[in-house]
Amino acid sequence: MRNYLSIPSQGVIPTKKTYQFNAEYQTDDLDFAVGVSLFDQNDNMVFSAWNLNECPEDAVIGQDLFDEKDFIKAVKLGMELAKQGYDDVKYVDPTGLYGPQI
Numbered sequence: 138m139r140n141y142l143s144i145p146s147q148g149v150i151p152t153k154k155t156y157q158f159n160a161e162y163q164t165d166d167l168d169f170a171v172g173v174s175l176f177d178q179n180d181n182m183v184f185s186a187w188n189l190n191e192c193p194e195d196a197v198i199g200q201d202l203f204d205e206k207d208f209i210k211a212v213k214l215g216m217e218l219a220k221q222g223y224d225d226v227k228y229v230d231p232t233g234l235y236g237p238q239i
Contacts, residue, residue, distance in 0.1 A: 155225040156218050158183070162235060170235055175228055183214060 156178070163172035172187035187201070195201045218226070 153225050154223045155227055156221075156223040158226065158228040160228045160230045160235070162230070162232060163187075168234070173235070184211070 158175045158177060161174050161176065162170045165171050172185065174182050174185040177183050186203075189196045189201060
């Protein structure tokens with residue numbers, strides 16, 4: 138179900154419905170990000186990514202690299218959000234170091 142805004146000079150226009158993900162970062166001793174996880178509005182982790190510089194042998198498709206199954210999960214999540222009327226997404230970084238803040 139879409140929400141609409143009525144503006145006399147422009148008629149009825151759809152309004153944006155934005156889904157917010159929350160980002161949590163793991164940092165090293167110098168406060169550089171070494172990993173990030175995204176959580177949905179129910180606090181379920183839906184994505185994570187980590188630097189592989191400490192164990193480059195882990196850079197294997199299907200192990201630690203984004204693969205076709207991860208892509209399909211991301212597409213399905215996008216389709217589900219679209220069904221719920223969302224037409225935009227954003228993520229929030231509470232630290233303010235790496236991403237947008239509210």
